[in-house]
Each structure stands twice: as C-alpha cells, then as structure tokens.
Amino acid sequence: MTSLAQSQCDRTAVHARAEPVQAPYPRLVLATCILASSLAFVDGSVVNVALPAIGHALDAPASGLQWIVNGYLLPLSALLLLGGAAADRWGRRPLLLAGILLFGLASLACALAPGLPTLVAARILQGCGAAMLMPTSLAVLGDTFSGEARGRAIGIWAATGAIAGAVGPMLGGVLVDTVGWRAVFLINLPLAGAALVLARRAIPATPASTVRKLDLSGALFATAGLGLVSWALTEGSGRLGWSASVAGGAGVGVIALLLFLVVERRRGDAAMMPLAMFGSTSFTGLTLLTLLVYGALGGLFVLLPFVLIQAGGYSAAMAGAALLPLPLLLAVLSPLAGSMAGRVGPRLPLTIGPAIVAAGFVMMLRISPPVSYWTDVLPALLTVSIGLAGAVAPLTSAVLGSVGADYTGSASGLNSAVARTGGLVATALIGPVLAATGSALVGAFHVATLCAAGSCLAGALAAFCMIRRASPGTQAH
Structure with a gap:
C-alpha cells in the first residue's frame, strides 16, 4: 500500500501529554521524527521493486518472496499498538533511539544476508524496529507541539512520508539496476545514523509511566496467531498445499487469535485492543x-x-x-x-x-x-x-x-x-x-x-x- 495511505492511518494515533514538553529545538524534533518514520515509509515500498532481483540472486521460491514482505509486516501489524504503550511505559526518547538503532542494524543485516533465511530474519527485526519508532515518533510530536502548531507538525510529517513513499520505489529501482538489490537496504543506514544523532541532541527526556502496564500476553498471542495463519495461507496456496501440517498450523493460529481476544476482554480498557x-x-x-x-x-x-x-x-x-x-x-x-x-x-x-x-x-x-x-x-x-x-x-x-x-x-x-x-x-x-x-x-x-x-x-x-x-x-x- 502507499505510504501516504499508511500515514493517514497513523497520523491520528498521537497520545500527547496534557502539556507540551519544553524542547529547546522543536524544529530539530520535527526533523528527527521525519527521518525516523521515513525509515519505515521508504522500506515499506522500496523492497517490492527489488523482489525479482532478490529472488534471482538468492534462488528464492515464491513463498520466500512472500516472507521477505511478510517478515516485515508481521511484527509491524502485531506489535504496533504495543510499541505505543511501551513508549508511554519507558519514555519516548529511549524507545525511539532503540527503534532507530534496531532498524538500522537490521537493515545492515538485510544487506549482508548470505541467504533467504537470514534475510527474512533480518526483515522481522526491521518490522520490530518500525513498530517501536513509528508510534513513538508521532507521540514525540504530540509531546513537543500543541494547538495549531501540533496539527501543522503532524501535517508536515504525513506529507513527508507521502513524498518518501512516492520516491522510494523509483529510487529503489535505480539502485537495483545500477548497484544491486542489497543497496535498497543500505540506503537506510545514513537515515538511521542521522536520526540517532538528532534524537540524542534534540529530543528531551520525558518521565516514564509507572502506572501503565504492557499487554505482553496480548502481544504474544497476536503475534503467534498472525504468524501461524500467515504461514498456513502462504504454504497452503503454494508448494505444500493444504496438507495436515499446514491445516494444523492454521488451526493453532486461529486458537492463538481466539486466546488473544480472551486476554483482551479480561484486560478491559488496559488492553492493547480494547474490545469495547x-x-x-x-x-x-x-x-x-x-x-x-x-x-x-x-x-x-x-x-x-x-x-x-x-x-x-x-x-x-x-x-x-x-x-x-x-x-x-x-x-x-x-x-x-x-x-x-x-x-x-x-x-x-x-x-x-x-x-x-x-x-x-x-x-x-x-x-x-x-x-x-x-x-x-x-x-x-x-x-x-x-x-x-x-x-x-x-x-x-x-x-x-x-x-x-x-x-x-x-x-x-x-x-x-x-x-x-x-x-x-x-x-x-x-x-x-x-x-x-x-x-x-x-x-x-x-x-x-x-x-x-x-x-x-x-x-x-x-x-x-x-x-x-x-x-x-x-x-x-
């Protein structure tokens, strides 16, 4: 999907504090959040153009190409809400720094991957990093700006994400044609490095919450359920067909998702997905x-x-x-x-x-x-x-x-x-x-x-x- 469409979904997920945090360099804060979120926006679109080249270079079957995409989407889908809660629990600045660092290291691992399993594992780590940095970058904007300035900052953030998503596939295609598919992951490294430097300088420390507890059990069941169902759909529509092992995996995945709903119901308003x-x-x-x-x-x-x-x-x-x-x-x-x-x-x-x-x-x-x-x-x-x-x-x-x-x-x-x-x-x-x-x-x-x-x-x-x-x-x- 386009990065603009994604940013429209994300832009309202801002859990701002009652009073804005006094940041000495608010423009640098905005630049930091744009750089951090651009990692996820660019990577969400640029890899699709590189799939044929990756498949040829690594001799990857169709299911392998699917997992290059879904290895990133799975943790991002399952852990996005947990990432926002973790920022509340441990503080925006440390979680943003951790998300950027994890994404950058995972991008390097993708570029150096000797084979498909390593690449998919690194893509999973990229998704975890994106689930940390995307909601946190928006929360930082909500902390730093207020009133009309907050709306303007979020609008700039969303527009920049749209530009990154528009340029990403074309830039990725040029890199694939001229340098090779590994370059589409290496372009994340200067972005991550600049975001880390700016985040350490511009984003002030905010108090962590000792009240809000993380819904770790909900995140575990959601990740396991989505992962198993995705694996079953991938293999069931591919080379294995709906064998007993694939059907069994799908059944276990559905059970995990049902347990996720049970956990969320018990946690009430403290759940990562309040059923109310x-x-x-x-x-x-x-x-x-x-x-x-x-x-x-x-x-x-x-x-x-x-x-x-x-x-x-x-x-x-x-x-x-x-x-x-x-x-x-x-x-x-x-x-x-x-x-x-x-x-x-x-x-x-x-x-x-x-x-x-x-x-x-x-x-x-x-x-x-x-x-x-x-x-x-x-x-x-x-x-x-x-x-x-x-x-x-x-x-x-x-x-x-x-x-x-x-x-x-x-x-x-x-x-x-x-x-x-x-x-x-x-x-x-x-x-x-x-x-x-x-x-x-x-x-x-x-x-x-x-x-x-x-x-x-x-x-x-x-x-x-x-x-x-x-x-x-x-x-x-």
Whole structure:
C-alpha cells in the first residue's frame, strides 16, 4: 500500500501529554521524527521493486518472496499498538533511539544476508524496529507541539512520508539496476545514523509511566496467531498445499487469535485492543472496510511491479516510476475528499471510493504483453488513485468519530494495525502469482486483480450497511 495511505492511518494515533514538553529545538524534533518514520515509509515500498532481483540472486521460491514482505509486516501489524504503550511505559526518547538503532542494524543485516533465511530474519527485526519508532515518533510530536502548531507538525510529517513513499520505489529501482538489490537496504543506514544523532541532541527526556502496564500476553498471542495463519495461507496456496501440517498450523493460529481476544476482554480498557470499541457498529464496519481495501492494495503493490518486470520487460527503475502517479495524486486529492466528507458525512465517500478502486482493479485486466504504460497501466492507476483518495481521509475522521473520546488513540492505532494486517494476509495469498511464469503469470495476475476488486466491493458494502448515518461532525456510534 502507499505510504501516504499508511500515514493517514497513523497520523491520528498521537497520545500527547496534557502539556507540551519544553524542547529547546522543536524544529530539530520535527526533523528527527521525519527521518525516523521515513525509515519505515521508504522500506515499506522500496523492497517490492527489488523482489525479482532478490529472488534471482538468492534462488528464492515464491513463498520466500512472500516472507521477505511478510517478515516485515508481521511484527509491524502485531506489535504496533504495543510499541505505543511501551513508549508511554519507558519514555519516548529511549524507545525511539532503540527503534532507530534496531532498524538500522537490521537493515545492515538485510544487506549482508548470505541467504533467504537470514534475510527474512533480518526483515522481522526491521518490522520490530518500525513498530517501536513509528508510534513513538508521532507521540514525540504530540509531546513537543500543541494547538495549531501540533496539527501543522503532524501535517508536515504525513506529507513527508507521502513524498518518501512516492520516491522510494523509483529510487529503489535505480539502485537495483545500477548497484544491486542489497543497496535498497543500505540506503537506510545514513537515515538511521542521522536520526540517532538528532534524537540524542534534540529530543528531551520525558518521565516514564509507572502506572501503565504492557499487554505482553496480548502481544504474544497476536503475534503467534498472525504468524501461524500467515504461514498456513502462504504454504497452503503454494508448494505444500493444504496438507495436515499446514491445516494444523492454521488451526493453532486461529486458537492463538481466539486466546488473544480472551486476554483482551479480561484486560478491559488496559488492553492493547480494547474490545469495547467494537460495541460501535460503525467502528466494526470501518475496521472491516480497512482490512478489505488495504488488503487489496497490499497485494497490488507487491504484484504490479513484479508483473511489469517479469512479464512486461520493464527495468526495476521503470517499474518503480510506474507507481509514482498514485501517491502524488493521493497527496493532491485527499485533502479535498476530507473536506467533502466533512460536509456530507463519511458513509457516502466510504461507499463510493472503494467501488471506484474496484473499477481500477478491473481495468488492470488490460495489462498483458506487450504492456503499454499509457494505455494499460496508467488509466487503471489513476482510477485506483481517485477512489482511494475519496476514502483515505474520510476513513481517518470516521474512525475517530465512531468511538468515544476515551478510545480515539486506541481506535486510530488499531486502524493502522488492521491496514497492515490486510497487506499481510494478501501477501500470504499471492504465492501462485509469484510462482507463475510467462502467460501463466499474466493469467494469475488477472485472477488476483479480480479478487482484489471483489475485496474492495465487499469493503464498500460493509461501509454502506454498517456505518450509521450521522450529521457531519457528529459521532456515529
């Protein structure tokens, strides 16, 4: 999915203190948070362009390529909420420093990985680092700025993330073509080094909380459940098929997720995912919408560059540049869509937007060799961009308006985690496409685009049926 869309999910997950922390260099604080979060934004998009080169160099099967992506998404999906709570518990500055350091070291390990298992393990560590630094960087902004300045700082943070996500695939493609795939991980090192230096200088120490306890048991069950289900979907749709071991792994994963719900229910408001939020029909519908639409997008941004390179004969740089119009158009149209949703309410935009995205996926059926960018790829991407722009900003506002004030931080953080979980599940299912070659690859890609269109239409239906009508500016409980 695009970094702009992700940043829209993340930008409201700010647990600010009652009074801003006095920082001697507030502009340096903003620069630090931008650099830190850019690590995750760039890495979330740049690796997709490098997948064909990595697969060729490491002789990786389709399931291996899937785990290069999901190794990063799994801890980020499962531990994102825990990362925000850990920042409250142990302090923003030490956790941000630890997250940046872990991400930088893991990036070096990715670049030096001698084989697939080491690369996937390093990607998992990258995801853990991202789960620490992303919510913490936003919390630091919430601590440092207040009022109008806080909104402006978060807006700059989100816009910079969009730019990083837009430039990332094209930059990654150039590096793959000229230096090699390992360079896409090495570009994180100067960013991490600069962020560490700035963080030590600019971010003041804040008192840690001795009251809030971490939901470690919930995080353990969520990680185990998502990991096992993702593994089962990957192998079940790939070389192993639904063997007894794969089905057993899926069953254990489902049990772990059910235990996660039991733990969260017992912890009540102290849970990393308070279940009371799902007492709102609108919030439940918005969560389902997020899972379905962002799942479709997560599959798209892995498969489209792969197909353009493998079947269309594009270079990695060309495939990265091919995606550029989408985040740029999102950046232009999302504010307009947010204003419109403020006038008419979120239900209509969140129904129409995903339906337009589905139409864009159907238009991708035109993509087949010889692939013309201007007639086959660009019209579909523009259609997806228009539909997504109509949904991203209204979704953020609707999530906050669907729960009470006590749950706004948890709701926005959960929405961001669910968006990444959608990408995790989608990536686990695309093995048959990544394993195909020649005309079979194009045919499998077309099947995947139709499935993505159906997922978006289901999301639109969830929005229409479950988001309650509410006057603009009111909460839809």
